Amino acid sequence: MAPQGAPLSIRAVRGEDMKAVIELDALVTGIKKREYWNSLYQRHEKTAVSGQHFLVATAGTKVVGFVIGEVRDWEFGSPPCGWVLAIDVRPEARLLGAATQLLQALCQGFRRARVTKVRTLLARENTLILSFFRSQGMMISPFIPLEMDLMP
Template sequence: MTRASTRTGAAGAPARRRAAATRAPAPEPAGVVTVRPARRADLDRVIAIDATVTGVEKRSYWLSVFRRYGDGEQPERIFLVADIDGRVAGFIIGEVRDWEFGAPPCGWVFAIDVAPEFRLAGVATRMLDALRAGFRRLGVRKLRTILARDNTLILSFFRSQGMMTGPFIPLEMDLDA
């Protein structure tokens, strides 16, 4: 599985891209960023980061996600964390899905979060790079995701990575009628 290490923020580190003028300056993570497969011991931190972002702690959900994606036994299921000097700074989860919605096999990213104190330092970019590399090794050539229309933060991030509107449209209906 992918392991990619880069030092950021620390003395002698590569210069970080300048944040957009409209954004508040963020603290830079000082230390070595390693993107590696999630371990069971990372789950408490993953749950805490998710709870910070969503406001809901979902321990049983995350246990089942880890069982499905975290054991590394199925290469098409990828659950990675960004580790900065032994601290989990963020996570990303994705999967290759075959022929859903009539589409040839493609890689889906369905969760990405970075803890607020580690943002704007390229952590999510590094995790997405590692996920894409994993998908390429599996032979897929397309990356897809779905996001909430009002989540402009995640939209800005995915756009910055070169993702564009795809050929599918989401539909839904209430089932209680």
């Protein structure tokens, strides 16, 4: 059960959810990115059939979490796999299984797309998200992330 006792449900995102999604992302990251999210939603509407998954968790009528994932084919020399691009749950709705349900629903979508592997990237210092993904059975992958600065 979620806050106020309303049961959780998971469904595809709708346009009217975006205000809550933008607010939740701003709460978690400290940066409000309205344009980014609106363009991501528009792209999602166009590409939903071809591999992007954008789901929300609701408690009653309130959006309490979201997950975004995407199936990518053959990038990095890898057979098609599902990527978890972002997952957030409102602080007052945490530890009630919302993220677990969101990830399970996303993985179901990936399975329907005949994908057999799910991957994600996370910041090394973000032990909270690491604990969550580990609890779901995700482990260190054989891929190594690399980067370099492009500005002097």
